Amino acid sequence: MQFPTDIFISYAHIDDESLIQNQKGWISEFHRALDIRLAQLLGRRPVIWRDDSLQGNHVFDKQIVDQFAKVAIMISIITPRYVKSEWCIREVDEFYNTSQTNIGFTVSNKARIFKVIKTPVRIEQHPEKISGVLGYEFYNTDPGTGRVKELSQAFGNETERLYWEKLDDLAHDISSFLESLELPLAATSSNQSPITANGQSADKVFLAESSYDTQDFRDSLKRELQGYGYHILPDKQLPLIAKPLNESLISNLSEAVLSIHLLGENYGVVPEGAQKSIVEIQNDVAASYSAANSIPRFIWIPEGCEPGDDRQISFIDKLNSGKEGIAGADLVQGSLEDFKSVVIDKLNSMKKEVKKEEEQPEIYDESSKIIYLICDLSDIDEIRPLEDFLFDNGYEVVIPIFEGDESGIREDHIENLKTCSAAIIFFSNANELWLRSKTRDFLKINGYGRAKPLAFKAIYIAPPDSMSKQRFRTLDAEVINALNGLPEEKLKSLLSKI
Known part of the structure; x- marks a missing residue:
């Protein structure tokens, strides 16, 4: 009209x-x-x-x-x-x-x-x-x-x-x-x-409200996503009262294909009846929703971010440790322009997956025995005994790719996590930051759109020996101690779960 x-x-x-x-x-x-x-x-x-x-x-x-x-x-x-x-x-x-x-x-x-x-x-x-x-x-x-x-x-x-x-x-x-x-x-x-200018239905992206120090970043990202034809949620004012806020967030997330959260140095406004800021509440609700509904998420922290508020320091530390609020999310630290590229790559990848499924639905073979052996390039030779053992016991072994652009390598990594029967992180010569990054991926696996749970998730501790390796333990995965050689019985016990 x-x-x-x-x-x-x-x-x-x-x-x-x-x-x-x-x-x-x-x-x-x-x-x-x-x-x-x-x-x-x-x-x-x-x-x-x-x-x-x-x-x-x-x-x-x-x-x-x-x-x-x-x-x-x-x-x-x-x-x-x-x-x-x-x-x-x-x-x-x-x-x-x-x-x-x-x-x-x-x-x-x-x-x-x-x-x-x-x-x-x-x-x-x-x-x-x-x-x-x-x-x-x-x-x-x-x-x-x-x-x-x-x-x-x-x-x-x-x-x-x-x-x-x-x-x-x-x-x-x-x-x-x-x-x-x-x-x-x-x-x-x-x-x-919502309808785009070419008459097509627009996908919706949840772009969480942010604290005022990151508002310009949010506006810039919103502008970029709208330029690609995405409808941004929330498209109405979020309530500043705890209960209706949670209800509104769940309603918004139920419509979105992706959830994005921008963190900064400030903690943000604390709604009436809440103990946490609206920024942290949005992330908590999205994490719970993602764990139950497999919506992928991104959390971004700008490079050089130095929060002065103890509450914000605690919030970011929890995310970095991978213990709370990280479910379904990739935690990205760096420049806004780099983050924009990561987000757009993800959205493009999701569109390709939808198109592929519409053209030729992928058949998930529950009888397949694929183990994703995650390792660093520095350990490519050290994984051979474990790789041979798994193959000799009738399992297909997939290892990461190391050549290509960062986006392609990341996409292959996520695809392997989605399709394998079980996953093992091989920890030998890589540093602990690498191990922490790969361990966090286990927490995000629901958000990648995996059809069924992994039979098991394990971290394989291989030589050289060190005090930190001897003390390593986690509740998020099975720990396989191989500092004294290949533990065949422990491996066979785990393989029996597939």
Whole structure:
């Protein structure tokens, strides 16, 4: 359905008053910039309307409300004055009510009111009808002082860059929404998956809310994923009360093909009734959900991350140790651009798997006896006695590949974990960081989409001897002590489980 007017901008008059004499106000500049960027994205000039004759003492104008039936989208500029204005609140309510009489308030699960937060206001003070709508935050918070600074074209290079990035995000989302209205109504039903520009159903990715120091990273990754056609969840404001938050997270995760969590130096907001931050809660819920439903996950820690909060230090230490919150996840540390590549490679790999299964479903042979012998390149010669023993006892032995790009090697490793009957980590000359990394993969195996549990997981401790090897033990896998030679009876006992 098409509307004569694309956008109505709802705002409080005082928020368009300029601090600098003879300079346009924030709302006027926002209107101008949005008009130009949307025209570039849509290929036509958008019809944007706002009442620029507003005065603080104006009474509510029924003539404005009468126009709402002709408007596709409202943009609400949230500020302290806006949420205190009876006029502004009534505009939201009236647009919401009018939308129910035509195509509804949501289309493809997206609200027809876009919330631009110019100045932070507590969520409970937002207009009730849009309290659950995600906002576009046109401000940032100084990590040192906690002071909020509005994004503007007039406050310096860095603030100006962030302003244009945020406006570009908003323009892309509005452009996509307006284009979706031109699709047949059945294709944009709120009960169906979101539709991409080419008319295809969009896969959904859960991109967890993050602390404010990683918000720019999250926005950048969100922008990248949307550019590849993915629909980002959560697409509504997460509750800041423990019980409804958990319910909302499970609902979101049930729709997603991948879960992504970004960690930083700050711990994040602690919801009402909770003991942990929203960042840690999201990860805990996703870990439990992944263990039960095999949804793959990524956890990213930026390079050079040095948290000062004891709670955040403890949280990251638990993840690094692989004991809590890591189920189904790859823990990635490095630059954001490298992380983006890893995520996109994973999503592309998942699409290929789905396509392969649709074209020719893979038959899982439960009678096969494949053992994945995981080793480091430095131990390729040392594994020969164990490899020969397994083969002589009737087992096919698969070892890792060591040549090719990092993404391909990782993909082969995951595929081996998915299809083998059992897995053994061979620990000889490699260092303990390598061992810890491979052991964590055992914890993530459900998230890789494995069809059935491994018959056994084992760590084979081979010479050279060391104090740390003698003391090594774990509850996550069987430990095979081969420091004094090949333990045939122990191996045969394990093999009997296949």
